Amino acid sequence: MTSYIILLGPPASGKGTQAGNLRDHLNLAHVASGDLFRYNLKNETALGLKAKAYMDRGELVPDDITIAMVLDRLSREDCAEGALLDGFPRTLPQAEALDVALANKGVQINRVLNIHVPEDALIERVTGRRLCRTCGEPYHIKFKPPQKEGICDLDGGELYQRDDDTEATMRNRLKVYWDQTSPLIEYYRAKGVLVDIDGAQSIDHVTEDLKAAVADL
Ligand code: AP5
Numbered sequence: 001m002t003s004y005i006i007l008l009g010p011p012a013s014g015k016g017t018q019a020g021n022l023r024d025h026l027n028l029a030h031v032a033s034g035d036l037f038r039y040n041l042k043n044e045t046a047l048g049l050k051a052k053a054y055m056d057r058g059e060l061v062p063d064d065i066t067i068a069m070v071l072d073r074l075s076r077e078d079c080a081e082g083a084l085l086d087g088f089p090r091t092l093p094q095a096e097a098l099d100v101a102l103a104n105k106g107v108q109i110n111r112v113l114n115i116h117v118p119e120d121a122l123i124e125r126v127t128g129r130r131l132c133r134t135c136g137e138p139y140h141i142k143f144k145p146p147q148k149e150g151i152c153d154l155d156g157g158e159l160y161q162r163d164d165d166t167e168a169t170m171r172n173r174l175k176v177y178w179d180q181t182s183p184l185i186e187y188y189r190a191k192g193v194l195v196d197i198d199g200a201q202s203i204d205h206v207t208e209d210l211k212a213a214v215a216d217l
C-alpha cells in the first residue's frame with residue numbers, strides 16, 4: 001500500500017527534524033518544498049531566483065510555481081510508494097491540486113500530522129537554528145547542538161543560518177501561517193485523516209508520538 005503523509009505545522013515546529021527521524025522508519029521519500037526552493041536557489045536556477053524574494057520576506061511563493069515544482073518531485077521513481085510531505089501543501093489551492101494529482105494515480109492522503117507548538121517557543125527555535133550547508137540537516141544551538149560547534153555531525157559540512165530565520169521575518173512567516181495555512185487543519189480534519197501532535201515535547205518524544213500516529217499504515 002502507498003502512504004502519503006503530510007507534516008503540517010507552523011514554521012520551526014519541527015517538520016524537517018521529524019521528517020529526518022521518520023523517513024527511514026517509514027521507508028518514504030522526504031519531499032520538503034522549502035528544501036526544494038533552497039536547492040534551486042543554491043544552484044541559481046530561474047525558479048530559485050524567483051522564489052528568493054518571497055522567501056526573504058517570509059511570504060509564500062505563488063501557488064502555480066509551488067504546485068508544479070512539488071508535483072514534478074512526486075512523479076519521480078522514489079515517490080512510487082508514497083512520500084513524507086514537509087511544508088506542502090500550505091494553501092487550500094495547493095491541497096486541492098494535490099488531492100487531484102493523487103486521485104489521478106488512484107491514491108490519496110493517508111494521514112496529516114498536525115504539530116502544535118506555542119508561539120514563543122517557535123521564535124526561540126528559529127533564532128537558534130543552524131543547518132548543514134551540504135546536507136541540510138537541522139541543528140539548534142541549545143536543543144540539538146552538533147558534537148563540534150559549527151560542523152555537521154553527519155558529513156562535516158559547515159553549519160549556517162537561513163536568511164529568513166530572523167525574528168522579524170519569522171513574525172511574518174507566523175502571520176502567513178495563521179492566515180493561509182491553518183485553514184488546512186479543518187480541511188483535513190473534515191476528511192478524517194488529521195491527528196494532533198504535541199510538538200512542545202523533546203525531539204525524541206515527538207518522534208515517538210508521530211510513529212504511533214502512523215503505526216497502522
Ligand atoms: P520552509 O523551509 O518549509 O520553512 P517553514 O515552514 O517556515 O518551516 P521551517 O523549515 O522553518 O521549520 P520546521 O518545521 O522544518 O522546523 P525544524 O525541524 O527545522 O519554507 C521556507 C519558505 O519557502 C517559506 O517561507 C516560503 O517562502 C517558501 N515555501 C516553502 N513551501 C512553500 C509552499 N508550500 N508554498 C509556498 N511557499 C513555500 O526545527 C526548527 C528548529 O527547532 C531547529 O533548530 C530544530 O533543531 C529545533 N527543534 C525541532 N524540534 C524541536 C523540539 N521538539 N524541541 C526543541 N527544539 C526543536
Ligand code: MG
Pocket residue numbers: 015016017032034087
Ligand atoms: Mg523545515
